[in-house]
Amino acid sequence: MKKIAIVGGTHGNELTGIRLIEKWMKNTTLVARNNLDVELLYGNPLAIRNQVRFIDEDLNRAFHVDDLNNPPGESWESQQAHRLNKMLGPKFNNPSVDVIIDLHTTTSNMGNTIIIYNEPFNMKLAKYIQCHEDNVRIYISDKKAEDTVGLQSVAPHGATIEIGPIPQGVLFHEQFETMERTTYHALDFIQAYDNAPGFDITGEIEAYQRGVLIPYPTDESGKICAMLHKDIQNKDYCLLKKGDPMFITFSGKVMHYEGDAGFPVFINEAAYYEKNMALRMNKKIMLTIPPRDRL
Secondary structure (H helix, E strand, O other): OOEEEEEEOOOOOOHHHHHHHHHHHHOHHHOOOOOOEEEEEEOOHHHHHHOOOOOOOOHHHOOOHHHHHOOOOOOHHHHHHHHHHHHHOOOOOOOOOOEEEEEEEOOOOOEEEEEEOOOHHHHHHHHHHHHHOOOEEEEEOOOOHHHOOOHHHHOOEEEEEEEEOOOOOOOOHHHHHHHHHHHHHHHHHHHHHHHOOOOOOOEEEEEEEEEEEEOOOEOOOOOEOEEEOOOOOOOOOOOEOOOOEEEEEOOOOEEEOOOOOEEEEOOOOHHHHHHOOOEEEEEEEEEEEOOHHHO
């Protein structure tokens, strides 16, 4: 694991990662680790300059291998995804970067969440962070490798550090420090894993596996006609059972959850209103991390 990329500003209005990249560019010794080549970059510079999440489309959904293997589309983000793939990848074809750490914030009450694809090194990285930082949750994708679309998937290994709640375009001191410490833990793990063949992280981890998307109720015209109920607001990772209050219409009618029990995340995320996404339901799972000599 020699080449590491730390990315901020994949979404241009998530200032915490952007300002951390700026801080580290001014003092690279903070992220320097023995025998590691750490590259710092901004994911979506044009969106950052315009202080918006994206220009034409979500950059963090633009890295499907089929899209990258075809000429870029007309959107700014499609073109930027191809530039990043050329710089860090090419994806699935001997990429130049071993690990990508992508820095994000959310308006949802998700605390410190490590988002990973299901791969042994990623699980070791996430558990190491969890052992060194309080109240860390692991959120694992349900996608197969060939279907991954996030920036971190350009490298063979990686993680998204997702901190919340924090409004878009705003900096909070506590969340800034949390993301900074968490990134240092990730680098410490990679350094130890790279420099000491006997170093390993094994055992089990508790993870929340990504599940179905729950949309907002809409009227005949397709317009959102209800909001999330106060009993579910800020209850990310809390068990939601059939019959629990979920939405309330603007006239005051309570709508109850009718699905299987699960653990919602990204509850009332501001960026997801345009997608009509109220939350995503997940299931809690236990995963066994294999020893590195069996990989």
